[in-house]
Amino acid sequence: MKSRYITFVLILIIVSMPLISPSSESRLENWSKILLCPVCQGETIYDSPSEYADDMKSILKEQIDNGLTDGQINAFWVERYGERIITNPITNNTEILIVPISIVLIFISIFIRKLYVKK
Amino acid sequence: MIYNIGIIFSWISLGLLIFLFFNKKNLYTEILVRVNLFIQVFLFCLLEVGLFLNDFSLSYVANYSAKSTPPLYKFASLWGSLDGSILLWNLCLSLFMYFYLKLYKDPSSNIDIKIFTLIMIFFVGYTVFSSSPFAGCIELATIGCSTSTILPFAELVTSNTGRGPNPLLQNHPLMAIHPPMLYIGYVGMTMPFVAATSRLYSKKEDSNSWIEVAEKTTYIPWLFLTIGITLGAAWSYEVLGWGGYWAWDPVENVSFIPWLLATAFLHSAKIQKTQNTLLNWNYILVGLMFLSTLFGTFITRSGVLISVHAFSNGNIGTYLLFGMLLFGLIFIGIGSKNIEYFSKSKKIDNWFGKSGFFVYNNIFLFSSALVIFIGTIFPLIYETLYSRQITVGRAYYDILVGPLLLILLGLMIFSVKLSIKNLNIQKWLNDNVVLINIALMVTIFTLFLLNNSYILIVTVSFSFLLIFTTVSNFYKNFRVPKGSSSYWTGQIAHLGIGIFALGIILNVSQSFSTEKELNSFQEFNFNNETYFVYDTIEERLPEKNVLKLPISNSKQTKYTSLNIFKNSSQQAISSPAVFRSIINDIYITVKFINEDSYKLIVRNNYGVLIMWIGLLITSLSFFPRLRNNEV
Known part of the structure; x- marks a missing residue:
């Protein structure tokens, strides 16, 4: 039984760990992982070593240093390159979450029903 | 001639x-x-x-x-x-x-x-x-x-x-091995399809014989697909110089979809064999496995999607669509002939017993495949509907596929010992309390050194729990020839996946990078180590010019290089210098060279070697099958 308590304490410690040392990711890093490098093949500007991506990163850095909101940054890039530039489509298109989730839920419900209901 | x-x-x-x-x-x-x-x-x-x-x-x-x-x-x-x-x-x-x-x-x-x-x-x-x-x-x-x-x-x-x-295809010997491996895996998915359709077409008394053949013929392609995907990831990491290995690129996705479906099938076939359930579902899976390979070839070779891999256009698109239709119809036709047989499929009794767990496994694997499929074709549909282009990137897969795979990781922990009867969670906890405590302690120790987040914590503790339970199971039972060979195949594969999961979560959550600008014969500090940069060496080969830049730390010297291919309009390919260790790789690529000043990207990539080790173990899962000649 004692070991049960140990487990409990260990779980408590683990759960509290992110509160003590939270993860840190800068806004610049975050945004450069979202923006697509338009001249590369499917890479974000974070991944791409091209100079084009470099230039985009420096514009992005300026925007973040000037304290632009996420909405403003988003609008700036979408206006210039179209929606394609944002690799995180969830911010602008909710259907991209709704469609797969609903299809998966429909699948699961049919699957379980078929297996569960007895004749 | x-x-x-x-x-x-x-x-x-x-x-x-x-x-x-x-x-x-x-x-x-x-x-x-x-x-x-x-x-x-x-x-x-x-x-x-x-x-x-x-x-x-x-x-x-x-x-x-x-x-x-x-x-x-x-x-x-x-x-x-x-x-x-x-x-x-x-x-x-x-x-x-x-x-x-x-x-x-x-x-x-x-x-x-x-x-x-x-x-x-x-x-x-x-x-x-x-x-x-x-x-x-x-x-x-x-x-x-x-x-x-x-x-x-x-x-x-x-x-x-x-x-x-x-040029991308002539930069690393892995390119000579990775595609054939994938092809063997891809093409091999034809065998279970043939087994299922033909045996159900000729309808016999013991129609369950198809599942035996289909299961045996799925394992080999599954194995080669695993190896092929791993080699592709390794190639991407070693050659492309972007520090990553998986980009959720359409072509990667369509190789992953058959893998997920085949993995689901390898599990569900097992409970059809023992408990005569999921008959119709298994038939559907086998068909989808085969059709998904045709679909994958269609997506990547027809030019409908742009990606690194989509190197060819032609009229193969329509041809493959026709093929999918033809084989789809054959598949549905033979399926509908056997409605009566399928209706004999038993229902699931114990939702927390062996069959229940296998059902959940199928639900989550199939859902992942479904989500990846939707993500891959969504840009196409979106463009048709709204005539605007969007990119479905990493964020989509992180949000939707990530949790599904995490649940699967959690389910694998129980795979060590599943009985037909419902799992008694109280008893399971009592039996495994020591292992759980050890896993949690190791987790805490690991987390002390890392940037923390809840997704990391859950993944790391699940992985350690899975690794420890599987290893202790090996230690206790492997020498005694207990359990079938396919059981041990599964255990080895699960152990590999557990190690892989640990590697990938470390990589995703801990890696970071910086850029350094410096001249020849200068040094820089990164991650408590000093690196010295020499001068470039130019190498002229018949097919390319290579600019090599030697970099050394206290132990070894490595080269990062820019490869400029003749006969090619593409930009130079930058190959990395990788200083490896089990925990992290220091991965240096040269961004550009201007006389004797350089711009380097220095990455600290965690967990990559752990990932490869995990996938290697998963690929070695065929050994127990050899023992019983079940391959």
């Missing part, structure tokens, strides 16, 4: 297959299958000969090989583009047809060979009627060939040198 022989033998091969399809006498079947295999091997070698003899009157050789191409990459050019890769596809298919005939053929009926033949006719037909790797060049382009003919005995023109393969 090669052109005429190649085209005529493609025709002969097609004629032979059509004869085999309509042939009524069992007597000839084996001979014809052998001859067919022989012709396919011959055609493969013939194109290799063309490549090595620099026969630039062949349009394919002129466009995808060059005089200066090194031998290994000349060899690999055969599958460097669409037409040649169909040749490799045909070779794999005829090999599998031969093995199927030898090992798994239904002794009482010929229908399995007929379905196999039909599929082969489909692919060989493509090389005969649409676009052949043996097409002769009748009009030259500035470099390479612009117009070609697939009819024999035409007047050909020859260029002096060819265009050469895509």
